[in-house]
Amino acid sequence: MAFLKKYFSNIFQAIRSLTTGMRITAGYALRHGKEKITQQYPDNKKTLVLPERFRGEVVLTHDENNEHACTGCTACELACPNGTIKIITKFDVSPEGKKKKALDTFIYHLELCTMCNLCIEACPTNAIRMAQTFEHSVFDRNKLTKKLNNPGSKIREGVE
Amino acid sequence: MYRETAIVNESEVTGDLVINMGPQHPATHGVLHLVVHINGETIRKVEPHLGYIHRSIEKMSESLSYRQFIYVTSRMDYLSSHINNHACAMCVEKGLQVEVPPRAQYIRVIMDELTRIASHTLWWGAMAMDVGALTPFFLAFREREMINDIMEETCGARLTMNYMVPGGVMYDLHPLFQQRVKEFIKHFRSKIDEYDELVTGNIIFQNRMKGVGILTKEDAVSYGCSGPTARGSGVSCDIRKLYPYEVYDKVQFDEPLETAGDSFARYLVRLQELRQSMSILEQLIDDIPEGDIQAKTKAVLKLPKGEFYTRAETARGELGVYIVSEGGTTPYRIKYRSPGFSNLSALDHMARGGKIGDLVAMMGTLDLVIPDIDR
Numbered sequence: 366m367a368f369l370k371k372y373f374s375n376i377f378q379a380i381r382s383l384t385t386g387m388r389i390t391a392g393y394a395l396r397h398g399k400e401k402i403t404q405q406y407p408d409n410k411k412t413l414v415l416p417e418r419f420r421g422e423v424v425l426t427h428d429e430n431n432e433h434a435c436t437g438c439t440a441c442e443l444a445c446p447n448g449t450i451k452i453i454t455k456f457d458v459s460p461e462g463k464k465k466k467a468l469d470t471f472i473y474h475l476e477l478c479t480m481c482n483l484c485i486e487a488c489p490t491n492a493i494r495m496a497q498t499f500e501h502s503v504f505d506r507n508k509l510t511k512k513l514n515n516p517g518s519k520i521r522e523g524v525e
Numbered sequence: 526m527y528r529e530t531a532i533v534n535e536s537e538v539t540g541d542l543v544i545n546m547g548p549q550h551p552a553t554h555g556v557l558h559l560v561v562h563i564n565g566e567t568i569r570k571v572e573p574h575l576g577y578i579h580r581s582i583e584k585m586s587e588s589l590s591y592r593q594f595i596y597v598t599s600r601m602d603y604l605s606s607h608i609n610n611h612a613c614a615m616c617v618e619k620g621l622q623v624e625v626p627p628r629a630q631y632i633r634v635i636m637d638e639l640t641r642i643a644s645h646t647l648w649w650g651a652m653a654m655d656v657g658a659l660t661p662f663f664l665a666f667r668e669r670e671m672i673n674d675i676m677e678e679t680c681g682a683r684l685t686m687n688y689m690v691p692g693g694v695m696y697d698l699h700p701l702f703q704q705r706v707k708e709f710i711k712h713f714r715s716k717i718d719e720y721d722e723l724v725t726g727n728i729i730f731q732n733r734m735k736g737v738g739i740l741t742k743e744d745a746v747s748y749g750c751s752g753p754t755a756r757g758s759g760v761s762c763d764i765r766k767l768y769p770y771e772v773y774d775k776v777q778f779d780e781p782l783e784t785a786g787d788s789f790a791r792y793l794v795r796l797q798e799l800r801q802s803m804s805i806l807e808q809l810i811d812d813i814p815e816g817d818i819q820a821k822t823k824a825v826l827k828l829p830k831g832e833f834y835t836r837a838e839t840a841r842g843e844l845g846v847y848i849v850s851e852g853g854t855t856p857y858r859i860k861y862r863s864p865g866f867s868n869l870s871a872l873d874h875m876a877r878g879g880k881i882g883d884l885v886a887m888m889g890t891l892d893l894v895i896p897d898i899d900r
Contacts, residue, residue, distance in 0.1 A: 418681035
């Protein structure tokens with residue numbers, strides 16, 4: 366008799382455990398219209414706001430006079446673990462005849478970058494920052510190698 | 526040495542059937558290759574074959590500086606990347622003898638616990654999916670998404686954050702961080718009961734898990750298991766409790782232990798760990814001290830000649846970082862003691878004599894992350 370009692374109570378408990386789970390599933394099925402947690406990604410492109418610190422790609426910030434703050438010190442190049450950044454420097458000759466090291470080309474290999482943020486940390490003049498862009502797909506790999514300084518740009522006055 | 530022909534020859538003698546599970550199998554959660562010897566439905570032997578995702582992280586680290594090598598370890602156990610980075614940063618700090626500011630210590634521990642919750646939540650969904658329930662996977666991702674958003678806001682990335690630097694953390698907390706974490710805890714407290722109702726009490730789930738994949742206490746110790754896998758067998762091995770680092774000695778939390786040693790015990794341990802992690806977060810989130818977030822370190826780090834070892838409790842178990850330094854700017858040798866590798870080695874012992882249908886459930890409770898095993 367005790368065996369039968371246990372047998373039926375087991376069956377009863379099993380059914381109860383299943384209905385408990387089904388109740389939650391049914392609850393979600395009924396109110397899923399109100400509680401949407403997925404993003405409609407390509408459609409919400411206009412309203413999509415990414416956090417300020419989001420690491421999308423490295424950019425060299427230029428102000429309205431087409432001036433940047435990069436001194437060509439290569440601290441970011443040394444800090445990068447993957448060889449993503451290559452900085453080519455030149456010597457500017459000032460009117461007094463003094464030679465000064467300056468940035469010629471800031472080459473950035475997006476295809477090698479892991480967004481570790483170490484270059485931004487290393488930069489002594491805050492010349493580079495992470496941008497929030499993330500749609501980097503292109504058909505040609507060569508397009509991912511970028512020149513970050515704008516043509517004709519020069520170093521901002523007073524940045525050493 | 527492993528030869529395919531040796532297995533075929535051996536199986537001819539014993540009459541076992543040899544099947545390859547993986548490397549491309551949806552239930553192995555990555556490129557794990559198991560050579561399973563079965564007789565009928567009974568498992569005779571399970572041989573894990575590794576090397577499909579070997580990236581030689583240890584060798585790579587030898588050519589990177591002490592600031593640079595930390596980011597690579599995010600790619601080992603990608604679900605607890607913060608804790609990997611934390612262990613490496615602690616090892617470098619030990620070599621440099623740098624004291625981390627209290628604020629940075631608090632932030633580190635909070636981030637570690639958030640990562641642990643994210644990792645265990647994902648595991649819970651994947652585990653339920655392994656035994657055939659699809660809904661929990663989506664529910665788990667909903668909660669994990671909240672943590673990912675918190676991480677994205679403060680650290681700038683969702684999975685491979687690289688937030689820990691030698692001497693502290695990279696940024697200060699986002700102004701909304703504390704509020705977001707409190708909101709998350711409030712939300713998760715109600716949802717974790719739902720997890721229990723949906724899966725833990727379910728009779729089908731219990732029948733699949735109870736008495737399956739039994740690992741005794743002695744075996745767990747001898748195979749070097751750690752983390753929830755060992756705690757499900759009753760081995761007390763929580764590094765946070767036994768060898769507290771950062772501010773873990775200031776918080777009150779229990780180390781959940783189960784003695785059954787089967788798959789269900791490991792499942793229960795992880796669910797209790799979720800609750801413990803939340804209680805740690807609640808204790809820390811309100812009194813983060815003000816102050817610096819980074820200790821002052823030199824631009825180029827040089828560790829003195831010697832050997833340094835630190836360990837941390839990741840979501841999977843004990844992660845050890847061993848650095849041999851010759852006094853230069855790069856490590857001479859780095860060795861990672863990853864929890865997944867030791868836990869996987871117990872799979873053969875667990876599975877022998879079991880049924881082939883239970884193998885996936887056993888593997889699920891070990892919480893394997895394949896890049897952590899292979900490195």
